[in-house]
Amino acid sequence: MIIRSLFVPLVGVALLFGSTAMAAAAKTPTAFTATYRVTQGGMPLGDAKVTLRPAGDGEWVYSKSIKGSGGMAxxxxxxxxxxxxxxxxxxxxxAVSYDYQLTSAIKSKQRHLRVDWAKKQVSVDEGKGANTYPAAPGMVERNTLALAIGMALRDGGKTLALPVAVKQQVETQNFKVTGKETIKVPAGSFDAERVERTDADRGFSAWYVPDRYPLPVKLSQHDGGNVEMELLSYRAD
Incomplete structure (x- = not known):
């Protein structure tokens, strides 16, 4: 069992907003805390905690932590x-920066991403020397992907073309809403929008309720081990 970023498939930032920047900014979420139940193949792995906090100077910090409390984790x-x-x-x-740290009894992995917007350059370092490439306006990275998708859906987006900073470049990935489904998770029962990736077979589905939460209420990822995340609780702080 390998815990990795469980929002990885939900990539990017929508370029097709129907509202003005001022109207969109008025709808951005305030600070929040969300918790998820994480399972793999139906077996519990632990809980994930996701938080959003203001950092000052117009910047925000979005964090996710998963502590293995079940099974092999x-x-x-x-x-x-x-x-x-x-x-x-x-x-x-x-994106301004991103830090990833995985630790376990048998391995560890890290990634540090920095964006120099003055030079329009991204730097990615996994401990073996930094790789650099050009930045793209409106670019996000792997940890904020779920939030970016949720904000796009809240603005009415149904087909999304999204620029994402990955290890060696900014790549465009494509998603669409494929329909509505009733989803039951520990936090309740919801009429949710199902989102799928359309330009690659990544084996995942995500369900959003964009008029209530900026994050998915459920995520199912089959690429890498049948991992599911289900919303336990959400509160605005």
Whole structure:
């Protein structure tokens, strides 16, 4: 069992907003805390905690932590910590930095991403030397992907073309809303919008209720081990 970023498939920042930047900014979420139940193949792995907090100077910090408390995750003492700093560009969480740290009894992994907007350059370092490439306006990274999708859906987006800072470049990924479904999770029963990726077979589905939450109420990811996340609670702080 390997814990990794469980929002990885939900990539990017929507370029097709129907509102003005001022109207979009007025709808950006305030600070919040969300918790998820994480399972793999139906077996519990632990809970994930996701938070959004203001950082001053117009920037925000979006963090996710998963501490393995069940199955192999507990046995291996596996823990995942991710933290992103970004600035709102309209309703887009435009990347400033991202830090990823996975630790366990048998391995560890890290990634540090920095964006120099003055030079329009991204730097990514996984401990073996930094790789650099050009930044793109409205670009997000792997940790803020779920938030970016949720904001796009809140503005009425149904087909999304999204620029994402990955390891060696900014790539455009495509998603669409494929329909509505009733979803039951620990936080309740919801009429949710189902989102699928359309330009790659990544084996995932995500369900959003964009008029209530900026994050998905459920995520199912089959690429890498049948991992599911279901919303336990959400509160505005």
């Amino acid at each position: 507990a046995l291996l003492a596996a823990n995942l910590e991710e933290s992103s700093r970004f600035r709102w560009k309209g309703a887009v969480p435009e």
